[in-house]
Amino acid sequence: VNWLALGLLGGVVGLDATSFPQMMLSRPIVSATLTGLLFGRPAAGLLLGALLEVFALLILPFGAARYPESGTSAAAAASAYAATTDLVNNHQALLLAVVFALAWEQIAGASVIFTRRINERLVRGREGSEPLAADQVSQRHLLAIGIDFVRGAWAVLIGSMLGRMLLRITDPMFGLNDEVSARLLALAGAVMLASLLPLFGGLRARWLPLLTGLVCGSLILFLA
């Protein structure tokens, strides 16, 4: 494993979520695929990223909301999944990786809150201190960006090591078979997709586009 490359990718993903430049490299579907690419298995990363994306769609960074960080946790889980499983279609390991990512995103989210507290000190100093001078504004702002990069890198590196260890231990002793694991993931994915409806106005207000979509989806299903 190229740990340096993984750390750099983690830093970029961590930065992209809030600090710079918010081009959505931090979306699970992107970060997991790019991590999979580092391990030569982008398709496996994409599948894991897509599953984690349906969970992340409901997280909205409104105002000062505190939320789990899905981008770095998806990268950590993708690294663990790509490095420990021999078959791309190992759905048991995929289910374990999804659950690991959903737990790790809470810890990564806590690290975001921690760095935001550090930023408070950086930009305002201690109570009663002088406001920042012009040259200090740039220095402190860039330092905060640097800290966020390091945070993202560590969130992915530590998550990756921990995820690998857990997958190695749990995958061989997992009692659900491959097919049940795949069905569980599909079911959870459908539930998460459906729960997005209120975000778009709810069932009563948007029943027509929903119905049209359901008809189109069913047609694709039967024709394909």
Add this chain to the structure above:
Amino acid sequence: MTVPRSALVGSFLRSFAIQGSWNYRTLIGCGFAFAMLPVLRTLYAARPEEYQAAVQRHTAIFNSHPYLSPMAIGAVAVLEATEPPAVVERFKSAVRGSLGTLGDRLIWAGFRPVCLLLALLAVVLGASWAVVVGGFLVLYNVGHIGTRVWALRYGIRHGRRLGEKLRGAPVERLQFVLQSSGVFLIGVLLPLVLAGRPLTGRMTPLWFAAGALLSLLAMRLGGAARMPTVLALTAVVLAGLVLGALS
């Protein structure tokens, strides 16, 4: 006095990092001052004390959706060149709520999920990773960067009248289009995912029916469905581990 184009371009580029020092006390206050530096440096080139004072004023609490922050930067640049500091302060207080809410509604809860649902549909239909990720990043960032450029121009053009102009913007109509597209995509995706795509082609009618019922429930619960789903999935995994250890 007018603001040179090069200073505006500098501030626009810095707006990509406006949330770099985000914190719970001043939100993007320091980031806004950081983004305004090229403009302020030009406007107050011969007045160092006023320059320091202007930078310090801009580090105060401010909030905006990051993609709409160039709108505030453009308008504030115009105001800094023509109006006294008190007017600039009042203007910033007046627009910070609107710029945050507008972006949250149209981008975070509209454009972004629609682009992601399109990417998910591509995954379900079997597109390659390069098409999915490349297509998503291109589509999304055309909208993202286009919004930023438009926002800067809009802010420069309307200056002090920005708040009034924003109140008359066709937000509801845009939101309707985005929401309808999002719901349509959810509708397309649901039967495909319930049928097991792209994980398995062998969903039994019982699993399909259970998924459909739970999806109906989730449509009512909305965001509140996330944590129970995560916990249920975790519980099933733990049960699977116990089952495996016992057998």
